[in-house]
Amino acid sequence: MVARTTVRTRYLELCLFLILMLHEALADQLTDIVVNAVLCIRKPEEPIDLFMVEIMHMRHKFDADTRLVEGLVLDHGSRHPDMKRRAENCYILTSNVSLEYEKSNSGFFYSNAEQREAMVLAERRQVDERVRKIIELKNKVCSGNDNNFVVINQKGIDPPSLDLLARAGIIALRRAKRRNMERLVLACGGEAVNSYTFVEEVKNPHSCTILIKGPNDHTIAQIKDAVRDGLRAVKNTIEDEAVILGAGAFEVAARQYLVNEVKKTVQGRAQLGVEAFADALLVVPKTLAENAGLDTQDVIISLKGEHERGNVVGLNHNTGEPIDPQMEGIFDNYSVKRQIINSGPVITSQLLLVDEVIRAGRNMRKPT
Known part of the structure; x- marks a missing residue:
C-alpha cells in the first residue's frame, strides 16, 4: 500500500504539471515490482541494501513490459553466431582472465616465414591453453547430463577463442562489468535474449534487476524516478515497522x-x-x-x-x-x-x- 501510494503520488504530480503520464495500471504494476524487489533482496536480521536492486532500461514499444527479474540482467549477450541464444540448467563460470591475444611493445625479429609462424603459434599457445582448460572443465561437469555451460568473463575473448568455445557447445560473454561479476555469485542459470542476458529462476536470490522498458527516454526517466521512490518507501516501511x-x-x-x-x-x-x-x-x-x-x-x-x-x-x-x-x-x-x-x-x-x-x-x- 505504501509503495502504491508513493508511485501513484508520483503519477499525479507528473500529470498535473504536464510532465508525463504514468497511468494507474502501470503505477500498480510498478507497485508489485518494487515490493517484490525489496522482499527479494531482504535478508533476516540484516539492513536492506537497495544497491542489490539493479535498475536497467531499454528502448521498447510498450512501457507495460517493464518487469522484475529475480536474478541478473547483463547488457550484452553471446558474441558468436553459433552459440545458443537460450540455455537452461546451466553451470556458470565467472572469470577475470584474458582469452585474447594481447599486444605488447616488444619487438620480434625473424628471417623467414617459418620463424614468423612459429612465433605466432607461441603467442597463441598460452591463450589456447586457457581455453582448453575451460573446455575440459565443461566436459567434466556436463558429461552424462544435458546441462549447459556458460562463461562470463570480465576481460576480452578474441574470435579464435570464441570459435573453440562455440565448437565445444559453450556460451561465452566477454567484458562483463565488475559490479555484475560481483553479483553473479548470488545466482545461477542463464537465458540469452537479444543483446541482454537474463540470469533468473534462481533458488535463493539476494539480488535482482528491474528492467524498465519505454518508448522514449523521457518515459523511461519518469518510470525510473517512480521505481526509486517506491523502493525507498518499501524499505522505510519494513525498517520502521509502522506507517502513517x-x-x-x-x-x-x-x-x-x-x-x-x-x-x-x-x-x-x-x-x-x-x-x-x-x-x-x-x-x-x-x-x-x-x-x-x-x-x-x-x-x-x-x-x-x-x-x-x-x-x-x-x-x-x-x-x-x-x-x-x-x-x-x-x-x-x-x-x-x-x-x-x-x-x-x-x-x-x-x-x-x-x-x-x-x-x-x-x-x-x-x-x-
Missing part, C-alpha cells in the same frame, strides 16, 4: 491535537507559536487540493469538521470528499513524516537567525 495515514489525514489530525490539547499547556506568546505550527501542517492537504483543482477552503473546512467529530479522514483528490485512508490503502512513511516535522522548526530557526544577522549588519553600517 496518508491523503493529508495525519496533518489535519496533528493540527487538531495541537490546537485542542497542546495549546492549552503553554502560556503567553508560545500559544501563537503552537497555533502557527499547527496551521503550517495544513499546507499538505491544501497542496493536495490545489493540485487536484479543488477549492482549498471547502476542502479544509470539510476535513476539519470530520476530525472534530472524531473521524480521522483524508482527501479524495478525485471527488474532493473526505475518505478513510486506511480503507483506501493510502499510507505514508513514518520516518519521512518524522524527519519533516523535525526539520521544519530547525529550518525556520535558521532562516530567522539569518534575518537577525542581516538586520544587525545594517545597524552596524549606520553612522553614529
Whole structure:
C-alpha cells in the first residue's frame, strides 16, 4: 500500500504539471515490482541494501513490459553466431582472465616465414591453453547430463577463442562489468535474449534487476524516478515497522491535537507559536487540493469538521470528499513524516537567525 501510494503520488504530480503520464495500471504494476524487489533482496536480521536492486532500461514499444527479474540482467549477450541464444540448467563460470591475444611493445625479429609462424603459434599457445582448460572443465561437469555451460568473463575473448568455445557447445560473454561479476555469485542459470542476458529462476536470490522498458527516454526517466521512490518507501516501511495515514489525514489530525490539547499547556506568546505550527501542517492537504483543482477552503473546512467529530479522514483528490485512508490503502512513511516535522522548526530557526544577522549588519553600517 505504501509503495502504491508513493508511485501513484508520483503519477499525479507528473500529470498535473504536464510532465508525463504514468497511468494507474502501470503505477500498480510498478507497485508489485518494487515490493517484490525489496522482499527479494531482504535478508533476516540484516539492513536492506537497495544497491542489490539493479535498475536497467531499454528502448521498447510498450512501457507495460517493464518487469522484475529475480536474478541478473547483463547488457550484452553471446558474441558468436553459433552459440545458443537460450540455455537452461546451466553451470556458470565467472572469470577475470584474458582469452585474447594481447599486444605488447616488444619487438620480434625473424628471417623467414617459418620463424614468423612459429612465433605466432607461441603467442597463441598460452591463450589456447586457457581455453582448453575451460573446455575440459565443461566436459567434466556436463558429461552424462544435458546441462549447459556458460562463461562470463570480465576481460576480452578474441574470435579464435570464441570459435573453440562455440565448437565445444559453450556460451561465452566477454567484458562483463565488475559490479555484475560481483553479483553473479548470488545466482545461477542463464537465458540469452537479444543483446541482454537474463540470469533468473534462481533458488535463493539476494539480488535482482528491474528492467524498465519505454518508448522514449523521457518515459523511461519518469518510470525510473517512480521505481526509486517506491523502493525507498518499501524499505522505510519494513525498517520502521509502522506507517502513517496518508491523503493529508495525519496533518489535519496533528493540527487538531495541537490546537485542542497542546495549546492549552503553554502560556503567553508560545500559544501563537503552537497555533502557527499547527496551521503550517495544513499546507499538505491544501497542496493536495490545489493540485487536484479543488477549492482549498471547502476542502479544509470539510476535513476539519470530520476530525472534530472524531473521524480521522483524508482527501479524495478525485471527488474532493473526505475518505478513510486506511480503507483506501493510502499510507505514508513514518520516518519521512518524522524527519519533516523535525526539520521544519530547525529550518525556520535558521532562516530567522539569518534575518537577525542581516538586520544587525545594517545597524552596524549606520553612522553614529
